[in-house]
Amino acid sequence: MKYQKEFLVDLTQAIAPAGQESAVQNLYTNYVKQFADNIDKTRLGSVIAQKKGESDLKIMLAGHADEISLIVSHIDSDGFIYFKEMGGFDAVLLPGMRVNIHHDGKIRKGVIGRAPKHLLGDDNSVKSKNLWVDIAVASKEEALEHVALGDIITWSGELEHLTEDIMISKTFDNRVGVYVCARVLEELKSVKTHCSVYAVSNVQEEVGASGARTASYIIKPDIAIAIDVTFAIDHPDTSIKDSADVKLGKGPAITMGSRINAKLFKHIKSIADKEEIPYQIEIYPSRTGTDLDAIFSENAGAAGLLISIPCRYMHSPNEMVSWSDIENTVKLITAFIISIKDESLINL
Numbered sequence: 586m587k588y589q590k591e592f593l594v595d596l597t598q599a600i601a602p603a604g605q606e607s608a609v610q611n612l613y614t615n616y617v618k619q620f621a622d623n624i625d626k627t628r629l630g631s632v633i634a635q636k637k638g639e640s641d642l643k644i645m646l647a648g649h650a651d652e653i654s655l656i657v658s659h660i661d662s663d664g665f666i667y668f669k670e671m672g673g674f675d676a677v678l679l680p681g682m683r684v685n686i687h688h689d690g691k692i693r694k695g696v697i698g699r700a701p702k703h704l705l706g707d708d709n710s711v712k713s714k715n716l717w718v719d720i721a722v723a724s725k726e727e728a729l730e731h732v733a734l735g736d737i738i739t740w741s742g743e744l745e746h747l748t749e750d751i752m753i754s755k756t757f758d759n760r761v762g763v764y765v766c767a768r769v770l771e772e773l774k775s776v777k778t779h780c781s782v783y784a785v786s787n788v789q790e791e792v793g794a795s796g797a798r799t800a801s802y803i804i805k806p807d808i809a810i811a812i813d814v815t816f817a818i819d820h821p822d823t824s825i826k827d828s829a830d831v832k833l834g835k836g837p838a839i840t841m842g843s844r845i846n847a848k849l850f851k852h853i854k855s856i857a858d859k860e861e862i863p864y865q866i867e868i869y870p871s872r873t874g875t876d877l878d879a880i881f882s883e884n885a886g887a888a889g890l891l892i893s894i895p896c897r898y899m900h901s902p903n904e905m906v907s908w909s910d911i912e913n914t915v916k917l918i919t920a921f922i923i924s925i926k927d928e929s930l931i932n933l
């Protein structure tokens with residue numbers, strides 16, 4: 586498991602804001618080239634690694650490479666840097682954070698500033714437009730030596746283990762999905778499959794899933810499996826009424842809802858039972874908020890599945906996941922692909 590774990594660590598440390606995902610895509614390409622029959626890159630940058638099967642049936646696996654990030658939008662006369670959000674941020678999590686500004690291949694460190702509560706009085710709600718990055722310079726001119734409009738700002742911090750199984754990182758959403766795509770291809774390397782497998786590291790999910798949409802336009806998959814993180818709610822202040830009963834370390838979450846193929850949902854549960862892989866169920870009646878939303882209705886449509894890795898504190902600087910959940914996701918999807926021998930399961 587050593588080199589696989591190192592691959593996951595490298596993926597989480599790479600910087601890949603929406604629209605500039607090449608650092609993750611290069612890592613992905615380097616890993617999958619050992620197992621893929623063919624690798625393509627779309628114009629937007631999604632990387633498609635193909636394993637040829639014995640039939641024309643196509644399964645697309647979709648993880649996404651991009652991470653939520655901030656983008657420099659204004660520098661004031663005193664050198665304080667203002668930003669906009671690329672992806673869904675909770676502004677409350679921003680003040681006081683250490684961040685990296687990525688400028689011409691160099692990193693300038695900074696802190697997200699906000700006036701102390703003592704000085705703010707009653708109106709102290711947090712909005713990102715009232716926050717700034719402080720890089721300790723005295724003027725706009727000095728700031729411009731290190732930063733430019735359009736530079737990307739990311740959280741600072743490395744993957745760490747809290748226990749042998751539980752890890753935290755700023756980018757598990759969705760480097761775990763990219764990791765699973767690569768690992769499934771690795772597990773299938775000496776297996777003959779009925780279907781061709783297209784394991785795709787998509788771009789631009791956090792800002793609208795255009796990477797997945799355009800990749801699926803090229804692939805035209807019969808079956809699409811999106812792999813993403815989902816909300817683990819086994820912590821305070823959450824309710825089963827707001828989400829599904831998903832916990833860390835209890836296995837991948839298998840989604841059911843209108844965008845999921847009902848026969849495949851039943852089938853993948855039976856595979857998990859047979860292989861003794863733990864799993865949990867979650868429900869998305871319509872929109873899933875993942876790449877599946879774009880893929881399932883592209884072209885002539887794809888029979889959809891969504892398999893998610895439980896994650897506490899999604900879209901925070903410390904997203905928390907379980908290593909065993911990730912590896913069980915790899916096992917489940919690998920066994921599912923091997924089990925598909927004809928088209929009977931995808932025709933409703």
Ligand SMILES: [Zn+2]
Pocket residue numbers: 758791900
């Ligand atoms: Zn996300």
